[in-house]
Amino acid sequence: MREVMQKHFDPKKLPPIAKWQAERESLNADMKRLNLEYMKLKDDTAKVEKIRSNVYDILQSESRNIHRKWTQDTDI
Secondary structure, eight states: OHHHHHHHOOGGGSOOHHHHHHHHHHHHHHHHHHHHHHHHHHHHHHHHHHHHHHHHHHHHHHHHHHHHHHHHHHHO
């Protein structure tokens, strides 16, 4: 069987499997590194969004209190 296969396939024309495996390893390492960076940025974004939401709520509350105080002052 091996002799038959060698007649039909030239070893010089085989794909560079070792090169492809090395490239795959490199790309997988890059993917893992980028995924960790993405997860960190996603967590940071969630924290910033939570802070923004809390600041907005505080400003809205203060605005309502000022408006309520102003309307009470004008009613007297």
